[in-house]
Amino acid sequence: MPLSSLDQLVARAWRRTESVLQRHPRRLTAVVVAALTSAGVTAFAIAPLAPDAADLPRRLISESIAPAALDAQLKALEEFSPELYRSDLTRSSDTADALLRRLGIDDTEAAAFLRSDPTARTILEGRPGKMSKALTANGRLQELTVRAPAASAAQQGSHFTRISVRRAADGQFTALSEQVPLAAEVRLGSGTILSTLFAAADESRLPDGITSQLAELFSTDIDFRRELKRGDTFSVLYEALTADGEPITWGSSSSGRLLAAQFVNNGKRYDAVWFQEPGSKGGYFSLDGSSKSRAFLASPMAFSRVSSGFAMRFHPVLQSWRRHLGVDYPAPTGTPVRAVGDGIVTFSGWQNGYGNVVIVQHAGGRETRYAHLSRIDARRGARVDQGQSLGAVGATGWATGPHLHFEFLVNDRHVDPVTMARSSESVTVSTAARARFTETAQTASAQLAAAPAAIGARFE
Numbered sequence: 001m002p003l004s005s006l007d008q009l010v011a012r013a014w015r016r017t018e019s020v021l022q023r024h025p026r027r028l029t030a031v032v033v034a035a036l037t038s039a040g041v042t043a044f045a046i047a048p049l050a051p052d053a054a055d056l057p058r059r060l061i062s063e064s065i066a067p068a069a070l071d072a073q074l075k076a077l078e079e080f081s082p083e084l085y086r087s088d089l090t091r092s093s094d095t096a097d098a099l100l101r102r103l104g105i106d107d108t109e110a111a112a113f114l115r116s117d118p119t120a121r122t123i124l125e126g127r128p129g130k131m132s133k134a135l136t137a138n139g140r141l142q143e144l145t146v147r148a149p150a151a152s153a154a155q156q157g158s159h160f161t162r163i164s165v166r167r168a169a170d171g172q173f174t175a176l177s178e179q180v181p182l183a184a185e186v187r188l189g190s191g192t193i194l195s196t197l198f199a200a201a202d203e204s205r206l207p208d209g210i211t212s213q214l215a216e217l218f219s220t221d222i223d224f225r226r227e228l229k230r231g232d233t234f235s236v237l238y239e240a241l242t243a244d245g246e247p248i249t250w251g252s253s254s255s256g257r258l259l260a261a262q263f264v265n266n267g268k269r270y271d272a273v274w275f276q277e278p279g280s281k282g283g284y285f286s287l288d289g290s291s292k293s294r295a296f297l298a299s300p301m302a303f304s305r306v307s308s309g310f311a312m313r314f315h316p317v318l319q320s321w322r323r324h325l326g327v328d329y330p331a332p333t334g335t336p337v338r339a340v341g342d343g344i345v346t347f348s349g350w351q352n353g354y355g356n357v358v359i360v361q362h363a364g365g366r367e368t369r370y371a372h373l374s375r376i377d378a379r380r381g382a383r384v385d386q387g388q389s390l391g392a393v394g395a396t397g398w399a400t401g402p403h404l405h406f407e408f409l410v411n412d413r414h415v416d417p418v419t420m421a422r423s424s425e426s427v428t429v430s431t432a433a434r435a436r437f438t439e440t441a442q443t444a445s446a447q448l449a450a451a452p453a454a455i456g457a458r459f460e
């Protein structure tokens with residue numbers, strides 16, 4: 001995203017927040033309270049004048065609830081067919097009937113169509129978690145719209161699949177599948193850590209992809225697996241990708257970009273803002289203009305909901321192996337493992353103890369080792385870029401449970417990978433772009449500082 005548009009996005013997000021504040025129900029509440037108070041006063045004032053309940057003529061009351069009027073009402077209710085919208089996500093266990101039932105639909109014709117029509121059938125095929133919205137009348141399906149990831153991997157970040165099932169006037173169903181562009185919307189979010197980062201993110205309705213980007217962004221400042229504290233806070237400004245105006249619920253790969261973020265960990269504040277110099281790739285910078293990217297990543301695995309919640313459930317097989325030098329990252333088998341820095345693969349294959357292992361040589365006498373892999377993606381002699389996949393977590397060699405055994409060596413001596421990442425080389429914003437950057441950074445920082453109050457107001 002070009003810098004100028006970030007300013008506009010920040011301004012737009014702030015205007016939206018202001019309009020939310022203007023619509024804030026506090027004023028409404030005051031009006032309601034005033035109305036209730038005057039009603040109360042009125043009731044109190046006339047109460048002594050009202051006849052005693054026991055003295056009320058009973059005959060009058062029974063006449064006012066005439067059976068004929070009830071019949072008419074019931075008949076009117078029968079004829080009135082309320083149209084209802086209901087939404088839900090598809091589940092892996094869903095059958096046509098089960099999905100329709102959750103959407104409040106009892107319609108055998110619709111279920112039969114979902115089972116037999118080649119286009120409609122795709123709703124229940126593939127990955128679950130598709131956003132489904134049904135329009136019903138009297139429990140019968142009128143229209144079902146399902147939104148799912150784009151059909152082709154190349155379009156996952158830009159498009160979505162919309163499958164529409166409609167009942168025509170003659171009662172016949174039709175189904176249509178289309179690839180539709182996603183829209184981006186700028187949003188503010190903020191939260192406080194009470195247990196885990198993902199729990200706080202859920203509370204603030206942050207998409208998983210944004211939460212992962214947030215952890216990744218501050219990974220050289222904060223070790224999110226070990227240093228997170230109860231009471232830590234964060235604020236984010238991000239692009240949410242929407243499908244027909246609704247934030248998408250699937251895959252982190254297709255979520256929008258984090259534009260600016262602030263994280264307060266153990267009382268210390270960290271800020272970052274997305275900035276793109278003309279002709280360059282763009283990246284995150286702290287407010288002083290130094291890049292958040294380092295020559296080495298702090299972790300050989302991306303921070304995700306799955307790996308962050310995966311507990312240590314194994315013990316090293318051998319006493320000698322237990323004393324090995326390295327960091328163990330417990331994670332489910334198949335979790336992608338990435339190169340922490342640019343380099344050349346000097347070993348790729350099996351070694352005793354390590355199992356499947358990849359060894360990468362980096363500049364400056366630095367070397368990284370990735371062991372117990374279930375799958376190897378890099379061959380010996382290959383040049384790898386930072387973040388490139390080397391394979392997947394497994395339990396090969398001397399491992400009793402799935403985890404990544406990771407080593408960082410400098411001139412053949414083991415070092416702490418996180419310390420290495422923190423002290424490794426980074427770039428700063430060029431002198432030419434400095435003024436522009438300062439402006440962006442100040443605007444973003446002001447918005448983030450106001451985010452908790454602005455967002456909190458909505459939930460009062």
Ligand SMILES: [Zn+2]
Pocket residue numbers: 324326327328404405406
């Ligand atoms: Zn280990």
